[in-house]
Amino acid sequence: MEPVPSGGSRPDEPGPCLSGPGGTSQATSAYSLSLARAEPGCGVAAVLPAGGCGERMGVPTPKQFCLILERPLISYTLQAMERVCWIKDIVVAVTRENMEVMEGIIQRYQHKRVSLVESGVTRHRSIFNGLKALAEEESNSKFSKPEVVIIHDAVRPFVEEDVLLKVVTAAKEHGAAGAIRPLVSTVISPSADGCLDYSLERARHTASEMPQAFLFDVIYEAYQQCSDYDLEFGTECLQLALKYCHTKAKLVEGSPDLWKVTYKRDLYAAESIIKERISQQICIVMDTKEDEEHVSLLEEMLKNELKHVSVTSMPLCYAGRDLQQVILEQCYNFVCVHVMNFDFQGTQKLLSMLEESHLSILYPIVVVLVHFIDYNSVPFGEKMENLMHIRELAKEVKKINILLYGLLIYYPQADLKLQESLRQGATIIAALIKERNSGLIGQLLVA
Numbered sequence: 001m002e003p004v005p006s007g008g009s010r011p012d013e014p015g016p017c018l019s020g021p022g023g024t025s026q027a028t029s030a031y032s033l034s035l036a037r038a039e040p041g042c043g044v045a046a047v048l049p050a051g052g053c054g055e056r057m058g059v060p061t062p063k064q065f066c067l068i069l070e071r072p073l074i075s076y077t078l079q080a081m082e083r084v085c086w087i088k089d090i091v092v093a094v095t096r097e098n099m100e101v102m103e104g105i106i107q108r109y110q111h112k113r114v115s116l117v118e119s120g121v122t123r124h125r126s127i128f129n130g131l132k133a134l135a136e137e138e139s140n141s142k143f144s145k146p147e148v149v150i151i152h153d154a155v156r157p158f159v160e161e162d163v164l165l166k167v168v169t170a171a172k173e174h175g176a177a178g179a180i181r182p183l184v185s186t187v188i189s190p191s192a193d194g195c196l197d198y199s200l201e202r203a204r205h206t207a208s209e210m211p212q213a214f215l216f217d218v219i220y221e222a223y224q225q226c227s228d229y230d231l232e233f234g235t236e237c238l239q240l241a242l243k244y245c246h247t248k249a250k251l252v253e254g255s256p257d258l259w260k261v262t263y264k265r266d267l268y269a270a271e272s273i274i275k276e277r278i279s280q281q282i283c284i285v286m287d288t289k290e291d292e293e294h295v296s297l298l299e300e301m302l303k304n305e306l307k308h309v310s311v312t313s314m315p316l317c318y319a320g321r322d323l324q325q326v327i328l329e330q331c332y333n334f335v336c337v338h339v340m341n342f343d344f345q346g347t348q349k350l351l352s353m354l355e356e357s358h359l360s361i362l363y364p365i366v367v368v369l370v371h372f373i374d375y376n377s378v379p380f381g382e383k384m385e386n387l388m389h390i391r392e393l394a395k396e397v398k399k400i401n402i403l404l405y406g407l408l409i410y411y412p413q414a415d416l417k418l419q420e421s422l423r424q425g426a427t428i429i430a431a432l433i434k435e436r437n438s439g440l441i442g443q444l445l446v447a
Helices: 026-036 073-082 096-108 123-134 161-174 216-225 228-233 237-245 264-277 289-305 321-328 345-357 380-398 415-435
Strands: 044-049 087-094 114-118 148-151 176-182 188-190 196-199 206-215 250-253 281-286 310-315 333-339 365-373 402-410 444-446
Touching: 044 073, 044 123, 073 087, 073 096, 073 264, 087 096, 087 123, 096 114, 114 123, 123 148, 123 216, 123 228, 123 237, 148 161, 148 216, 161 176, 161 206, 161 250, 176 237, 206 216, 206 237, 216 237, 264 415, 281 289, 281 321, 289 310, 289 333, 289 415, 310 321, 321 345, 333 345, 345 365, 345 380, 345 402, 365 415, 380 402, 402 415
Parallel strands: 044 087, 044 148, 087 114, 176 250, 281 310, 281 333, 333 365, 365 402, 402 444
Antiparallel strands: 148 206, 176 206, 188 196
8 A cells, every 4th residue: 555645755754842732741752762762773653544434423524534623633633643753654544535635634734754545444454554554565665664553543632652652662572562441331241132141340351442552563464364354343453463473462551531532522522621731821911011010910810710720921022032932832822911002013913923833723822912991091982993903803813723802901990990800801811711712703801
């Protein structure tokens, strides 16, 4: 099966690590890189079968292409694999009719080190096609055969590097390894007449999950030997390694987030997890240092509203490098504060920096414009003109996946009233960041 390279030219070495929500620590990454580079010829590749039609999902679109925050599910899984620098090649098996769709996803979301092969009619046949591409059987193959291959489901988007590292390390030692999780329900076997035949003792059994990893020669030999029945009806790769290569897999305890998106409700659960991950950091940007009093109060209110969320603040006019660093660290939430004015220069500068960073390719960025004003000091016509400007600006940046909101906080003289207004404003900002509702662009909210 000839691979179709996508996402630009393939580098000779894996590209730079992509950090992101839920990423691993620097220590783990350093250990991972040392493992991958321990031997000059050592390499790790991944095969993702993605040819399913998603019958259990109950929707016309195959589940791997269902949208979460306007982005296909499989793109999140590819991002999780790409963050692991020592995975040299990622082979995705998709149906012929979805090949063009998959190429578009790779191009739009700038995925690297990804190649496509045509899937088979079953899961095992799809995996076999991916292995054939990596085996250098084709004379024009662009792959070098890896020492270890990871097999992972395209609809398990939350796999972390530490789990991948554990199964790869175990596979190098034992020949095969797979992630497991405790059973949450007892497994029973029904008889032919639909009655209970017997049940398994739950404490003695576990659920087989993904990822799984194998010495490439072991799993490839197993697939070459397996029967048509195995290819047609089998699902467990570890069993093939045991059956045909007598390789007992090492079982590795997996994390709770290895679950597979299977049903429609799982899409909502996945969206909730992603929203939570990208809402863990907020940067408050102010016009000048003179606005620091209001910003400090707002920062305090936000910390009370959003527990365990990192909130930082800085003046835009002096931010420059500091703000650029925050963007590079992949912060997806910004609050731009203006006191007693509707000056949009600072906002435009922030939006330009975000656009240039291409950060919004992967996740929607929330930017909340907070205006502290004395209601009586600004003519009604000027207020409406500025609010319309916010709405038009919001429509424009929505095209690049930036969700812009306007929040108007009246500036009372009494401190108690100001604190109450800030408390209400913090509640609204927290809701906007957590919900990331693109249907509210440019909405004026009054505290």
